[in-house]
Amino acid sequence: MRIKYYILKEWKDIVSSQDLLDIATRIAISSIKPKPKKNEPFVDSSTINSLLSFLQSRRNINELLLYIMRQAGREEIDEETVKLLLSSLKDRKLEDAVSLLGYVKWVYETLTGLGVNYNEVKNVKTFKELVNILSKV
Numbered sequence: 001m002r003i004k005y006y007i008l009k010e011w012k013d014i015v016s017s018q019d020l021l022d023i024a025t026r027i028a029i030s031s032i033k034p035k036p037k038k039n040e041p042f043v044d045s046s047t048i049n050s051l052l053s054f055l056q057s058r059r060n061i062n063e064l065l066l067y068i069m070r071q072a073g074r075e076e077i078d079e080e081t082v083k084l085l086l087s088s089l090k091d092r093k094l095e096d097a098v099s100l101l102g103y104v105k106w107v108y109e110t111l112t113g114l115g116v117n118y119n120e121v122k123n124v125k126t127f128k129e130l131v132n133i134l135s136k137v
Contacts, residue, residue, distance in 0.1 A: 021127035023088050024103030030081040032111050042078040052101040
């Protein structure tokens with residue numbers, strides 16, 4: 001019976017990780033949307049880093065949600081990305097929220113570091129789709 005429990009728990013963790021990767025992919029892609037009349041991402045890499053740092057130091061999801069709303073009010077995060085962040089984080093456990101924001105950071109850094117054009121990935125919905133696009137020669 002214990003073996004069955006551990007197998008089931010591991011399976012749930014794998015599904016959860018895939019879910020977090022998919023959500024993080026959508027958030028990161030939304031974040032690289034260019035600012036109007038500019039050729040730079042709407043959300044700066046320092047903003048992505050500050051979200052993760054804030055959560056790691058404060059360890060409170062509701063405070064993070066308030067911080068995200070504040071950053072949106074300061075036009076550091078665009079409306080679409082704010083909605084994705086708030087809806088994705090509002091009911092998460094702390095450890096899952098930290099993982100999610102870590103994944104967002106990694107995907108964001110991948111996209112910006114490789115100079116991926118937003119228009120090439122704007123319709124991507126899953127991490128696997130993104131990997132398929134980035135692996136094409």
